[in-house]
Amino acid sequence: MLRAVFLTLALAAPAQTPAEHVTLELRVFAKAQEVTGDTRITVYKAGERGTPLAQATPQTGRLEIPVDPGIYDVQAIREHDGRVVGIRWAERLVVMNYPDEAGHHLEVVNLDTGFGALQVRTKDAQGVPDVALFAAGERSKEIAPRLTGDDYALFVAPAGNYDLRARKGEREAWHAGLDVPLDRTRLLVVR
DSSP: OHHHHHHHHHHHSOOOOOOOOEEEEEEEEETTEEOGGGEEEEEEETTBOSSOSEEEOTTTOSEEEEEOSEEEEEEEEEEETTEEEEEEEEEEEEEOOOGGGTTEEEEEEESSTTEEEEEEEETTOOSOOEEEEEETTOOSSEEEOOEEOSSOEEEEEESEEEEEEEEETTEEEEEEEEEEOTTSEEEEEEO
């Protein structure tokens, strides 16, 4: 009887739909300087480094590829004057179809240790938000330049705590004590 109930439930359950692709965008930095255009980027499924899923060379620049939700490893090799000047692995990057990302996931790889990234998007994902980053508790001088993407602002800074000012028209809001994680990219959605 119990087997019949489980069989009936299994047959009545809706079929699983395949996971939707997520656009994975990769940007590479040396401290706070973007070097994506000087870097060879290779993407692998986590733990499977035999066959790459995608590659970008310094000639192709920015890398955006559709991937299945999952966990990935990325190798970044920076070259200058025909010599390798930096190699970095970013391992176990979790790429999922998060609602706040609207199908577009950004990961920043920094060739130097001690850095992280803060991506800021608006709730409606309409344009680049007007935001500025300050040292925690020190709101008089911006600590890092605002970089941009198609619909986001990006700060690359030493890992640590910061305060963020967000403006929209006449309104201004502060987000205090934000953690910029070491060797990771954090997403913050502002109104």
